[in-house]
Amino acid sequence: QVQLQESGPGLVKPSETLSLTCTVSGGSISSYFWSWIRQPPGKGLEWIGYIYYSGSTNCNPSLKSRVTLSVDTSKNQFSLKLSSVTAADTAVYYCARHYGGYIYSALDVWGQGTTVIVSS
Amino acid sequence: QSVLTQPPSASGTPGQRVTISCSGSSSNIGSNTVNWYQQLPGTAPKLLIYSDNQRPSGVPDRFSGSKSGTSASLAISGLQSEDEADYYCAAWDDSLNGVLFGGGTKLTVL
Numbered sequence: 001q002v003q004l005q006e007s008g009p010g011l012v013k014p015s016e017t018l019s020l021t022c023t024v025s026g027g028s029i030s031s032y033f034w035s036w037i038r039q040p041p042g043k044g045l046e047w048i049g050y051i052y053y054s055g056s057t058n059c060n061p062s063l064k065s066r067v068t069l070s071v072d073t074s075k076n077q078f079s080l081k082l083s084s085v086t087a088a089d090t091a092v093y094y095c096a097r098h099y100g101g102y103i104y105s106a107l108d109v110w111g112q113g114t115t116v117i118v119s120s
Numbered sequence: 121q122s123v124l125t126q127p128p129s130a131s132g133t134p135g136q137r138v139t140i141s142c143s144g145s146s147s148n149i150g151s152n153t154v155n156w157y158q159q160l161p162g163t164a165p166k167l168l169i170y171s172d173n174q175r176p177s178g179v180p181d182r183f184s185g186s187k188s189g190t191s192a193s194l195a196i197s198g199l200q201s202e203d204e205a206d207y208y209c210a211a212w213d214d215s216l217n218g219v220l221f222g223g224g225t226k227l228t229v230l
Contacts, residue, residue, distance in 0.1 A: 035219060045157075045165065045208055047219040058217055094164055104212040106155035106170035107219070113164050
């Protein structure tokens with residue numbers, strides 16, 4: 001079965017760029033849409049953006065100017081970069097798959113999440 | 121800005137039936153299907169209900185979903201202590217062109 005694993009630094013300094021990678025195992029990254037979601041401490045879920053295996057993307061307008069999404073099909077990975085981070089970007093970051101290859105569909109597979117703290 | 125509104129909390133005793141509501145608008149629930157996620161303490165969200173009322177394999181039939189117009193509901197019957205978790209509704213939003221999550225409902229089993 002497909003599994004997702006987020007990886008990246010757990011601590012990022014203010015104004016720097018947060019970089020995370022999601023590795024897909026047990027299945028192919030091809031033919032699916034993939035999303036990033038975050039959850040600040042004690043708060044709810046916020047959708048960050050999605051990427052298709054072909055490279056097409058869309059992001060939450062609230063973050064769009066700071067977000068870069070990319071995919072590496074040869075490594076079965078996709079990545080998130082969030083620039084100019086502040087303490088408000090401190091959160092657990094999740095990657096997830098859209099069910100059935102449709103962007104409108106549910107997120108049926110989630111990574112375990114990785115905690116990113118923004119602090120000097 | 122699009123919003124999916126859920127009650128912040130809900131509660132029930134073992135064996136009871138509880139429902140959690142999710143109110144949206146024509147750009148999300150009114151035109152797209154609703155999904156529900158269960159998040160147990162300290163864990164990643166798990167898909168509970170998809171396409172308004174479908175259960176993924178392995179989800180007990182105690183969990184059910186429904187939708188009418190721009191609102192949706194999650195019902196949990198035969199409440200069990202292990203159901204104590206945060207529940208989130210979500211739907212594609214045409215204005216956002218992305219996934220919109222509700223604020224989440226913390227379910228307490230008394």
